[in-house]
Amino acid sequence: MNAPRVLEVRPLTREGFARFGDVIETDASRSFAINDGTAMRFNDLAKIDVLMQDGRAALSVFRGQPVRFPLQMSEVERHPLGSQAFMPMGVIPFLIVVAADGPDGRPGEPCAFMSNGRQGVNYGRGVWHHPLLSLGTVSDFLVVDRAGPGENCDVAALPGRYLIESIAL
Amino acid sequence: MNAPRVLEVRPLTREGFARFGDVIETDASRSFAINDGTAMRFNDLAKIDVLMQDGRAALSVFRGQPVRFPLQMSEVERHPLGSQAFMPMGVIPFLIVVAADGPDGRPGEPCAFMSNGRQGVNYGRGVWHHPLLSLGTVSDFLVVDRAGPGENCDVAALPGRYLIESIAL
Numbered sequence: 001m002n003a004p005r006v007l008e009v010r011p012l013t014r015e016g017f018a019r020f021g022d023v024i025e026t027d028a029s030r031s032f033a034i035n036d037g038t039a040m041r042f043n044d045l046a047k048i049d050v051l052m053q054d055g056r057a058a059l060s061v062f063r064g065q066p067v068r069f070p071l072q073m074s075e076v077e078r079h080p081l082g083s084q085a086f087m088p089m090g091v092i093p094f095l096i097v098v099a100a101d102g103p104d105g106r107p108g109e110p111c112a113f114m115s116n117g118r119q120g121v122n123y124g125r126g127v128w129h130h131p132l133l134s135l136g137t138v139s140d141f142l143v144v145d146r147a148g149p150g151e152n153c154d155v156a157a158l159p160g161r162y163l164i165e166s167i168a169l
Numbered sequence: 170m171n172a173p174r175v176l177e178v179r180p181l182t183r184e185g186f187a188r189f190g191d192v193i194e195t196d197a198s199r200s201f202a203i204n205d206g207t208a209m210r211f212n213d214l215a216k217i218d219v220l221m222q223d224g225r226a227a228l229s230v231f232r233g234q235p236v237r238f239p240l241q242m243s244e245v246e247r248h249p250l251g252s253q254a255f256m257p258m259g260v261i262p263f264l265i266v267v268a269a270d271g272p273d274g275r276p277g278e279p280c281a282f283m284s285n286g287r288q289g290v291n292y293g294r295g296v297w298h299h300p301l302l303s304l305g306t307v308s309d310f311l312v313v314d315r316a317g318p319g320e321n322c323d324v325a326a327l328p329g330r331y332l333i334e335s336i337a338l
Contacts, residue, residue: 023214026230026309034231035300042230044316050226057219057226059291059313060255061195061211062203084227087311090259122228131204140195142256142311144228 004072004102004161007166011097012113012121020111020127022046022097024087024120046122048144050082055148062086062141064094069166073097076107076128077155082146087120087133089140095168096121097130099158107158114167136169170249173241173330181265181282181290189280189296192214193256193289215291217313219251224317231255233263233303238335242266245276245297246324251315255301256289258309262338264302265290268327270334282309283336297325305338 012022015023026042034041050057076099088094094115102108107128115121120141123129132141146152179185183192195211203210219226245268258281261283271277276297284290289310292298301310315321 024228024230026232039231039301042232044227044229046186046228048226050227057217057313058213059193059215059217059256060213061193062208063195063211064204064208067207078304082280087228087258089256089311101305127197132208134208138211142258143210144313 002160004163007110007112007162007164009114009164009167011093012115012119017113019100021083021124022122024085024122025118042162046085048083049125050146052081053148053150055082055146057144058147060143062132062143064132064139064141066134066136066138069164071164073130073158073162075155075157076130077153078126078128079146079152080126081150081152083125084145085120085122085143087142088115088117089142091117092139093117093135094139095133095135097133099128107156110158110162112164127142135167141153148153153166171329173283173332175329176279176281176331176333178264178281178283178333178336181284181288188269190252190293191291193254193291194287215254217252217254218294219315221250222319224251224315226313227316229312231301231312233301233308233310235303235305235307238333239331242299242331244324244326245299246322247295247297248315248321249295249323250319250321252291252294253312253314254289254291255310255312257284257286258311260286261308262286262304263308264304264336266299266302268297275291275325279327279331280300281333304336
């Protein structure tokens with residue numbers, strides 16, 4: 001059996017993540033004052049794509065146990081009927097592992113990103129991703145995804161086994 | 170001119186808030202294990218009601234300036250085309266002021282609630298409410314509301330002036 005391949009972890013940026021979905025973060029480019037200037041609105045930060053097959057948006061909280069290192073990964077999942085957004089409730093760095101489709105529609109080589117703790121992500125509909133990877137402590141995330149009829153979770157093997165040795169928090 | 174009436178502030182509970190919308194909070198009754206037991210999902214915590222007139226769900230962040238006490242209030246707003254959910258990004262107590270419709274469809278007497286800092290709220294479609302009332306420090310809230318065509322904000326006067334003297338944090 002081949003040894004697992006070590007995954008490089010890159011900082012999460014809109015550019016780097018663009019083909020997988022949205023980085024949800026506050027920056028001036030999408031903001032304007034509301035409520036007589038007592039608040040800023042960072043507007044419409046993710047493409048919520050949940051209406052296929054009579055779907056609707058659902059708002060939930062995921063409470064994740066921290067991962068243990070070394071972290072080995074061999075499979076990912078996708079939601080063919082809807083996007084799925086994760087936003088940390090607090091300043092909570094977390095890991096994101098995603099994979100583009102390979103030529104056969106199965107997961108290709110994965111990429112790993114690290115949130116700065118204030119950034120969330122919105123996986124595009126059908127994008128292969130690893131389940132929630134919390135770090136350090138039990139962590140809550142607000143999740144906006146799809147509820148509705150139909151089978152909305154595929155699981156598939158990655159092209160090999162992958163490893164992240166540790167993360168400096 | 171009459172003196173402002175002092176508003177009593179009550180703890181936010183699902184029962185007390187039911188006629189205005191949802192309290193978004195994690196409790197065991199709506200939770201189940203996911204991801205091979207590495208996370209809990211507190212599922213579908215708010216009725217996201219945003220599809221009228223070609224609406225869609227939008228995910229935004231509101232950054233609120235803290236209110237100054239004594240807090241005087243004389244008007245509220247409502248969104249006739251959609252619900253609006255606010256979830257604190259961290260442990261952030263905040264005030265919620267809402268009003269049921271009076272007999273003429275204008276705002277009736279307001280009620281004030283205090284979040285425990287982990288609770289969010291989802292104002293039902295068309296429910297009169299005061300704009301965001303952050304406490305103590307600049308605070309971020311994740312907001313899920315409606316984007317789309319049509320006029321979606323009415324502002325109206327309360328039946329009088331109302332006052333909250335202070336809040337002990």
